Amino acid sequence: MFYxxxxxxxxxxxxxxxxxxxxxxxxxxxxxxxxxxxxxxxxGTNTMRVLGxxxxxxxxxLDMLKAFISVSLARxxxxxxxxxxxGDLWLALVGVTAVFGHLFPVYYGFRGxxxxxxxxxxxxxxxxxxxxxLFAIWCLIVALTRYVSLGxxxxxxxxxxxxxxxxxLLLGRQNEYLLWTLLAFGxxxxxxxxxxxxxxxxxxxxxxxxx
Numbered sequence: 001m002f003y004x005x006x007x008x009x010x011x012x013x014x015x016x017x018x019x020x021x022x023x024x025x026x027x028x029x030x031x032x033x034x035x036x037x038x039x040x041x042x043x044g045t046n047t048m049r050v051l052g053x054x055x056x057x058x059x060x061x062l063d064m065l066k067a068f069i070s071v072s073l074a075r076x077x078x079x080x081x082x083x084x085x086x087g088d089l090w091l092a093l094v095g096v097t098a099v100f101g102h103l104f105p106v107y108y109g110f111r112g113x114x115x116x117x118x119x120x121x122x123x124x125x126x127x128x129x130x131x132x133x134l135f136a137i138w139c140l141i142v143a144l145t146r147y148v149s150l151g152x153x154x155x156x157x158x159x160x161x162x163x164x165x166x167x168x169l170l171l172g173r174q175n176e177y178l179l180w181t182l183l184a185f186g187x188x189x190x191x192x193x194x195x196x197x198x199x200x201x202x203x204x205x206x207x208x209x210x211x
Contacts, residue, residue: 005081006090009074010097016070017101017118020108021062022047025055035111039209042105043113045148048211060117063102067121070098075125088126088167089177092184095122099188103195114195116152119188123159127167134162146210149199156192160185 022042026034029051038046044063048056074094078086102118104110124131134155141151160182167173175181193200202208 002083005077009077009094013070013094013098014101016066017098018105018107019066020105020112021059023108025059041113044117063117064121067098067118068125071095071122071125087177088175089181091126092181096184096187099191103191115192116156119192127163130162130166133166134158147208148211149196149208150203153196156189159189
């Protein structure tokens with residue numbers, strides 16, 4: 001029954017993650033598809049470029065919230081079916097499907113965002129302090145360089161080691177499936193890096209767009 005609940009949670013997370021707020025907000029404001037503008041990405045940064053800072057921040061918040069809700073619902077489902085407080089591994093696996101849904105949304109032709117806000121929502125649901133510290137690092141990088149993509153890539157890479165150092169060593173939480181949990185977070189990191197591959201090439205060439 002445990003794995004049935006896990007499967008239900010993962011599928012639900014994918015469908016929740018597939019809700020693209022960048023597309024919804026832009027269609028509401030302009031009657032057009034955000035993917036036809038700017039970088040063509042259905043995410044908060046491109047929304048900011050097209051509609052302004054207010055709407056960009058709103059989309060980032062909603063993308064983070066949907067992933068947070070996905071993981072939180074999974075936690076509630078496990079509890080409701082009598083499994084108590086489940087380990088971080090199972091929540092991280094649900095989080096992977098939420099991020100995957102954000103990148104490849106079933107409702108919008110499998111063309112979505114780049115996953116950083118959704119990953120932030122997953123980390124917030126599992127390890128809030130890790131999320132707070134990574135967000136501070138993201139803000140610092142973006143403030144100093146004006147590159148949102150650089151902050152996103154660096155913080156994406158820091159998710160697995162950040163979880164280990166902050167959640168496990170600093171806070172002393174126990175995780176019997178630590179390696180597998182780190183691998184699950186590593187999958188999210190890989191998705192972020194791959195979705196930012198063009199940004200990485202532009203950063204190397206010094207041609208990336210600043211905010």
